[in-house]
Amino acid sequence: METPVLGLELRCPHLFNTHSCCSSSFSLPAVSVRILTAAATTTTAYTVVESPATVAEEAPRSKRHSNSYLARKSAISEVQRSPDFLSSLQRLARVLKVQDLNVILRDFGISGRWQDLIQLFDWMQKHGKISVSTYSSCIKFVGAKNFSKALEIYQSIPDESTKINVYICNSILSCLVKNGKLDSCIKLFDQMKRDGLKPDVVTYNTLLAGFIKVKNGYPKAMELVGELPHNGIQMDSVMYGTVLAICASNGRCEEAENFIQQMKVEGHSLNIYHYSSLLNSYSWKGDYKKADDLMTEMKSIRLVPNKVMMTTLLKVYIKGGLFDRSRELLSELESAGYAENEMPYCMLMDGLSKAGKLDEAKSIFDDMKGKGVKSDGYANSIMISALCRSKRFEEAKQLSRDSETTYENCDLVMLNTMLCAYCRAGEMESVMRMMKKMDEQAISPDYNTFHILIKYFIKEKLHLLAYQTILDMHSKGHRLEEELCSSLIYHLGKNRAQLEAFSVYNMLRYSKRTICRELHEKILHILIQGNLLRDAYVVVKDNAKMISQPTLKKFGRAFMISGNINLVNDVLKVLHGSGHKIDQVQFEIAISRYISQPDKKELLLQLLQWMPGQGYVVDSSTRNLILKNSHLFGRLLIAEILSKHHIGSRTIIKSRSEPKFRGKR
């Protein structure tokens, strides 16, 4: 399945292969644990409602420490703490109510006990101790790691009315959005509506949140906002926050301003989220003037800018090219304790280097390193890219080497950056080392990796390797870029790898609606040169109108000389049909070939019969040739057909010489 490249394998394991990685066990990589822990901390507000502590608070109101309450409370903590919770569960089954089990379930979710969570859920299902909250919580926690398992749980709900419960639906829709499955999410939402779901403000907000990071998400989000009145839903402060974020991430600052205005009219008060998004919408054009006004307004209502806000302001200043103020603001972030990681430094370095101020970027980089700021290696990546952009490949290569030793575990972007540096510096050995590293760490190459490698292989004149890599890239479903393909097609053609060139052409042609017209012409020359005339015919047939007359002529002649004789008439018809004027030489060659192969008699007769109707006649030398061989084809028939050519030629001469009389008759 894998295509070997450079003797190594570019492993591309399953992008979404959730079956193999998580269906049986929930062993989590460190990153996921961090994400889940972070997610869990935000949910404590909801979970306290059912936590034992709350039970303790609520219980005294009705009955002070009733026996049953105390029994349930201790049963909950016993199950939570038990090394073999299932057996404790069995023992305490009679004491625990469904809501107690839900408390335990959420506790497992928060503390990352995935295996236990699933086992508990199965147990609850088996014993019929299950409620809407069980499904909702379970889907939320399971979905954070494994959306297909969450979907499975949702699909397994036996009761149709539970399946359209708004809490459960919100939970599963949210899990799809968080997993970047927006399309599936919208489809499921539509299905739920057909099944009878009455979406609420949370449902809509969940879907809208999916459009924040989506390219061109704005119009689609607005479509959804348009649905709100039909469902009797009014936008609340949270939804305004989401919509503003969508505006900001799509560079729609005017629309964001309008929404802010609408909020004010409706009497909503603005919070830090609303201001943050509006500020972010100004970062697109680096509109620092508006950003400064906004900061003033915000402070006037006693909202204190937080880390996010100040970082976003830094982004506005950088985009606006205000580098001195950016440096000042970075110092402010430092003293506020908001620059403890590399991110703001990275932003400034990147901005400076893209503005051609590489040395200033480098000084920020050195400064950051000197201060011992926590870094995951992104800052190094930015510097490497910046050095490459300025064609300082030796320095880029050196920094890549340093990065390799400093950061053992690199992510794909860092690996790509280093790979690019080594490729540009022409370090074949290091290129191979990077690929090996990717392979060992089971990091799948992405579009950029393939692109970098193919460009490099072309540069190093390893054209067949470049070809293999583009095949690999295509088979992994990556989009092919026309310019890269075109360059490879050219080089393959030049090196007499015409079939490979044609294969690249076809991959591009069938994965894109339109390709530039010169490419058809280019591949046609290559195919003609390789005498791959049948393939050339396919290209002409599909794209004749985009190919120049001289190239069509070249193709026609080549085909008449050595193309498949059975296709000669078809080729002539296609050429004529495209508006190309077939010259006498082509007819002469075709006819001589037919004469040399009398078993193709029918084809010759067909051609001769076709010609006069299209305004073609044989010239005198060809005519003589035919007459000389007419015994092979039937003298009478030939004489009859040629007489039509004779009339045809007179008509043609007449029409050429007397056009002015034609209209007057």
Next chain:
DNA sequence: TTAGGGTTAG
């Protein structure tokens, strides 16, 4: 009683 919102480098 369960669900929803902001910024970020390559």
